[in-house]
Amino acid sequence: GQQLNQSPQSMFIQEGEDVSMNCTSSSIFNTWLWYKQDPGEGPVLLIALYKAGELTSNGRLTAQFGITRKDSFLNISASIPSDVGIYFCAAPGRSQGNLIFGKGTKLSVKP
Amino acid sequence: DTGVSQNPRHKITKRGQNVTFRCDPISEHNRLYWYRQTLGQGPEFLTYFQNEAQLEKSRLLSDRFSAERPKGSFSTLEIQRTEQGDSAMYLCASTSSTDTQYFGPGTRLTVL
Numbered sequence: 001g002q003q004l005n006q007s008p009q010s011m012f013i014q015e016g017e018d019v020s021m022n023c024t025s026s027s028i029f030n031t032w033l034w035y036k037q038d039p040g041e042g043p044v045l046l047i048a049l050y051k052a053g054e055l056t057s058n059g060r061l062t063a064q065f066g067i068t069r070k071d072s073f074l075n076i077s078a079s080i081p082s083d084v085g086i087y088f089c090a091a092p093g094r095s096q097g098n099l100i101f102g103k104g105t106k107l108s109v110k111p
Numbered sequence: 112d113t114g115v116s117q118n119p120r121h122k123i124t125k126r127g128q129n130v131t132f133r134c135d136p137i138s139e140h141n142r143l144y145w146y147r148q149t150l151g152q153g154p155e156f157l158t159y160f161q162n163e164a165q166l167e168k169s170r171l172l173s174d175r176f177s178a179e180r181p182k183g184s185f186s187t188l189e190i191q192r193t194e195q196g197d198s199a200m201y202l203c204a205s206t207s208s209t210d211t212q213y214f215g216p217g218t219r220l221t222v223l
């Protein structure tokens with residue numbers, strides 16, 4: 001079935017460092033989404049990508065829709081303590097618009 | 112736009128009891144989704160409504176689970192005869208006609 005593989009599983013970085021994470025699949029998608037989830041809260045949409053090769057920014061966050069349509073990347077520049085959380089990639093599943101999610105990348109930032 | 116809201120935020124119940132959760136989507140969104148999330152995993156799709164019609168159910172949605180969206184606005188998710196394995200975060204999301212879904216804060220269910 002469709003599956004999204006996120007890496008790394010977790011990251012522990014120093015404040016101010018840049019962060020890169022990615023999401024890959026054996027399936028092709030027309031949309032990639034990146035969400036951030038804080039403990040005890042629902043996922044919050046960060047960036048939506050709709051076109052292969054697209055590069056989109058949201059403040060210090062930049063995401064790219066891979067040219068093969070099988071992967072996506074998220075970069076965070078100059079990390080700050082409030083970047084702590086779990087970052088999920090998501091893409092449309094086979095059903096009518098339901099999303100499938102990766103297992104997440106847990107980011108910890110040391111002040 | 113007040114976002115998606117869910118109530119209650121937390122629910123603790125004893126095994127065998129019934130529980131009901133409510134989701135109020137973003138007002139102009141006609142599509143509403145329920146997901147379940149367990150520790151260390153991403154959300155998993157349960158069911159989907161377009162307006163008041165329930166169009167899809169995941170195989171994760173056992174016979175003990177039922178969802179409604181009677182007037183095409185808010186939705187309820189009921190779990191009958193809860194089991195410890197039902198303990199999870201239940202998330203609701205809504206959207207208009209794109210793949211971009213907006214999630215509520217979730218209801219954390221603990222079954223003792």
